[in-house]
Amino acid sequence: MSSRSQLLSSTSSSSSPLSASKLCSQIHKNASQLFLTRRLPECLAALEPIITPPQDEQQQQHTNGDDRSSPPVAPIATVSGTLRIKVWNLYITLLSAIVDLGAEDGKRTFGQKEWKALVSKVRDGEIWETIVQTGYGGREGSVDADVVYNLATLLLNHSSSQTLNQQRLETYLSSYGQPDLDIAAHLQTSPSGSRRRRIPASGANTPKDLASRVRIVELFTLHVLPRNEEWDYAREFIRMSELLDEERKDVFLQTLDSLKEEKEQSCLRAAEIQREKDAELERQMQEEEWRRAKEAAAAERLQQDNGHKRTSSEIDYGIEKGHPNGAAKSRGPRSAEKLSGGKAVDPSGRTTFSPPPESSKNSKKVDKSHSRARQSRALITVLHNLLRSIGRTVSGNPMALLRTLLFMLGIIMALSRRDVRDRIRRITATSWQKVRGTVGMGVKVSYI
Structure with a gap:
């Protein structure tokens, strides 16, 4: 170097x-x-x-008989x-x-x-x-x-x-x-300027x-x-x-047209690809929204089904516990031998009367109190489920509550009129007479 x-x-x-x-x-x-x-x-x-x-200073010292460099x-x-x-x-x-x-x-x-x-x-x-x-x-x-x-x-x-x-x-x-x-260039290339550097x-x-x-x-x-x-x-x-020349001009013009057409087609293809990408993106967004809506509906339906199952199980449980006699019926055959009022059947077939023991009386009282408690709980459960069902129905469809209120208001307004009450009373009396006559005929036929 x-x-x-x-x-x-x-x-x-x-x-x-x-x-x-x-x-x-x-x-x-x-x-x-x-x-x-x-x-x-x-x-x-x-x-x-x-x-x-x-940048050497010696390059600026070449003169042509004058002071200019x-x-x-x-x-x-x-x-x-x-x-x-x-x-x-x-x-x-x-x-x-x-x-x-x-x-x-x-x-x-x-x-x-x-x-x-x-x-x-x-x-x-x-x-x-x-x-x-x-x-x-x-x-x-x-x-x-x-x-x-x-x-x-x-x-x-x-x-x-x-x-x-x-x-x-x-x-x-x-x-x-x-x-x-x-x-200046001509002077440099002229014979008088031959000593200068020629470009x-x-x-x-x-x-x-x-x-x-x-x-x-x-x-x-x-x-x-x-x-x-x-x-x-x-x-x-x-x-x-x-x-x-004319031949090259024709070739260049044809090539230029081909390049322009190719670029336009490329732009069209790019626009088409972009439209396809946009359509695919929109379709994916729609599918995602549909999937979310479907999942939300399935979750809501599952929640409603769980609510109905809980309501049904609670009602069934209350009715079952409210009828202890049904459970008593499923006991062994020896329990059927006992009669109410302290009656009992001995092995010879004779009926003997014996006073019930004190423990049995206490147990009957306890059973009655338990039965009443179970019935009360069942009634409370039914009312609670009914009120909750009414609340869901009202929140989901407020117009149903409005129609019910209007219907009840219409009934009250109709019953407030005297002629309507008299007509209902006559119709009820006539219907009751028909029912009594039908029941009486049934009793006579069953007696005969």
Whole structure:
């Protein structure tokens, strides 16, 4: 690295373009080897001396018989067009590889600050201005076509917005073919200014140069402008371009239409996929709501069933406990031999009367008190369940209570009238006479 710096300083102090070309060629060869072996930091460090204007004060001491000094230029600006294109293309490819490293590998390889600066230089389009100012003296139209194509491709792949790329390509395409009015450049290329450093212009209108410019038009109209939704502008540019013949124009227009149709279909497919996702999400939400409603209904039904089961079991338990005689009937056959009033049947068949023992009287009193308590508890349970059932019915359907109250109020109002009461009394008396007659006939028939 120190030998390369010494070589660069010795070449910078010399005005021979041959020495600069030899230096650039040697550095390009070494940097290419470093790039192929993925030693990106070393490759960048090797290229920087020839693509950066020197800061040495000796570069500002070359005069042309006057006190004014020429501004320092990078060694790459004084070499031949072929070598210049190779160096700039290698530099652009190196920057693209550095951006492709990603955040983790880039920070580990170059450091966080340096890697972010390089990525920002590429994505913001600053690299384009740097190459124009450093290698071509700020003349946009003098940039080599291959370099412009690689710069546009770099921005197309790594820049989120293609606005700057479109502006740079428009400037380059509009400035191509116009006369160079830079007087300083003409003085540098004139015989009297032969001692000054000469910045060569781009290649002439050779077939290779024409093919490169056609590639730039293709990249501009079929890639950059469609990314900016400039379909009509791209179509008009193709029709009005002087670099394209009629056959290429037809091919470019067909390709542009195909790209537009493909993008529209892609947008339609994306919209359809989004609609399907929305419909699926809505269906899942509806299913979830239906499932929750079903679970809530099942839980409510289970709660009601448990309430009915508890009510039925409590009522049955109260009735069973309220009839102790039923339990007494299920006792053994010996209990049936006992008769009420202290009667008992001996083995000979005779009926004897014996006073009941005192313990049996006490037990009967206890049974009666227990029976009354059980009956009272059963009645209270029935009333409690009835009131709870009425409460649930009223809370679930308040209109039922209102209808019941209105019905009872109607009955009370009807019974408050004297003629209605007399009519009900006559109907009741007539019905009771019929019932008595029917019962009497039944008694006579049963007697007969």
